[in-house]
Amino acid sequence: MSRPGRKSRGRAIDNTNVRAQVSDVTLVQQRREQIVEAAVELFSKQGFYRTTVQEVAARAGMSTGSIYHYARTKEDILLLALLSVLHSYATEIPHALEGVTDPMERLWRAVGAYCKVIDSRRAATVLAYRSTKSLPRKQQEMVKDAELETNTLIADCVADCRSAGLIRDVDVAMATHLFVMFAHSWALKHWRLQESMSRAEFLRDGFDILFTGIATPAGLEKYAGLMKSLEKAGAA
Template sequence: MQTSEARIDAAEAARTALVDSRRRQLLNAAARLLGRAGSQSVSMQNVADEAGVSVGLIYRYFGNKQELVQAVIEDVLHEFSVRVAEPVQDEADPVRRIAAAFAGYCSVVQELRDAAVLAYQESKTLEPEGRETVKDLEVESAEPLMAATREAIHAGLLRDVNPRLFAYDLLTTAHLWALKRWYFSRFMTHGEYVAQHTALSLSSVLRPEHRADYADLLGPLA
């Protein structure tokens, strides 16, 4: 038997769930629109049409357009963090964990290409506060890489490199495929892009005595 509070809680929960699903519906519609027609085409009317609701309804879930755009970006970055955490867990060797994390970033970028470019294009239009949040999320998404790097250095596998620098370079290298695909795709596939950047990065910091252990990752640079 339900107490009155429990009933209220249940109702509360139901409402929250509804709100969340509406927000999700709208965020997805906006993301779809961005991917299909670019950020130019994101008008409130277009988002409403794409989501199959009315313009007015959007304002029940987002205070204004700014907030919606902000939410879309944060949503994408969140997706990033989540999807990158997985492939890293299985790997015991810290160097191989670096490679796995980088590969993870790259595969998410490849999949969310258009959305990933968004952060670079729209960040200027955000409120300072929102911009900070976006930056925080980006830094956060580099965490797994940074942890693995620190560990690898500590284990004496890598030279004494600044982990924040090294990790962020790898993160941006992953992003770079989205921004500069037009160039790199002229002479290499995304797979080659990932492999060769893995090799170059590790080659720059792997201590000579351990290079042989990671010949498979270094490829021709071994």
């Protein structure tokens, strides 16, 4: 109950503009967590349209009527679910960077953490790609904003590497985009990728190409050192 992911999810659900009919703030938060957990699971497995509100209610352990005290429409539930997933990403990455100061290592860790959290909720990631367009325009914007939050975390690492002279004069936005899509693609193309590689291999080989593609000679040297030390750590 005290995992940061949880807390963050709770906070996300709070800031959602999805107004509830119930005034007790703590209760709202608790019920929405129940709903979101059920919704993420069901929507991810069955898709948004194939899942009924009744099913969500049952899985969340409450009545159909109660659902509508905490979300105005089925689409509100979807929004809650998507934001919950997206915010959990935005929480995991900083967590992985805590105490790490080296820009090279920070970038490596950030991308690695992103891949890892996506791996742990692959179906939910695919859900975001499938279902965002099912939302009203305004809510789509909220999802995109949440996505940008994560993007910024990666972008900051990229920018720091550039300031540190590790990467050459490439568009930070483009480099970020490639790293982000790389992480997402582990979920999107998991059906194909899993046949030929593990997540660790995927991360190592993909990061290698992307970083090599943007690195300065100094950056490459640093990168080689990092990899070597990781190998040693891995071997130990």
